[in-house]
Amino acid sequence: MSDERLKPVIVPVFLPFQGCRGRCVFCEQQAITSRSAEPLKPEKIEETLRDAFAKRKHHMGRETIVAFYGGTFTNLSLSLMEKILDTTVPFRKQGLFSSIRVSTRPDALETEKLETMKLYGVDTVELGAQSMDDNVLETILRGHRARDTAEGVAKLKGLGFKVGVQLMVGLPGDSPRGFMATVEKVIGLRPSMVRLYPTVVIEGTRLEQWYRDGRYMPLELDRAVELCADACRCFEKEGIDVIRIGLVGSPTLIPGKQLIDGPWHPCFGFLVRASMHLERILSSLPRLSGKVERVRIRAPAREVPLVRGFRNQGLVKLNAALGTEVAEVSADESLCAGTIGIDAL
């Protein structure tokens, strides 16, 4: 697992739906980002950056990245793109951040815009691929094909960008097998990083209508966690970083507000990491000799929460696997990452 202390600090600037020419069936950027889709004002972006940098003193010493998310950055006009990127220049001169990343679509990669972005210090482009299955892409009204993603990744790498790929699990028309085929295809493109998002039903989307008509059923939470864990294992085995699993927290994207149904969980990424960790531990559990009624489990301090799992669900599974009660979990820094020690009590 990557070390939180070494992770870069992201200063996000959300541009909901800006540059989007259509509306993907699952997408409701205002709910996801808690930001309104007002026309873009560079002064507003400057204010967002000023506020964010004023609060970031505690992040000193860590790499800081300004990230433009929530729309199709490279579908903005070149002049608007430049105005937005201009807002970052004074902060960069003060050394407040070191690079910029943007998210966009695979079919919106005009060379002139990409070259302009490079001049402003954009070094990473994240592509919303969502799936590598053309039937799924057509169903969700993405408006691009898998080939666009493959060509887009190659083009961006050719221009020297680091490339991120965003994928969604549980899309309409997709299947667990289809999702894993997408994972394999993305591995073949060799991006630097990926993000994994569960598909949830958000109020006001076409997916909500399909859900209410019985045309779409979201994945169960456990299944979505399992599939993301499988995907994560595949990517990380190939040296591709999984930089986010699960939707970003938002005050409106919660049950009872704009979230209608689906595998949403406030700690979705943690559930996936804990599930991966538990499986690793269970595959190499030491044998207990004789009749033992209670045990203590030791783990490296950073991994204790992963051993426990969300609300101690990991311990429940360990109890069952060991056939004994796990009475305590304690930190033991002499252990290697991914391993545990077990003591009879």
Ligand code: SF4
């Ligand atoms: S998923 Fe991306 S491209 Fe589709 S509507 Fe939302 S922001 Fe726009």
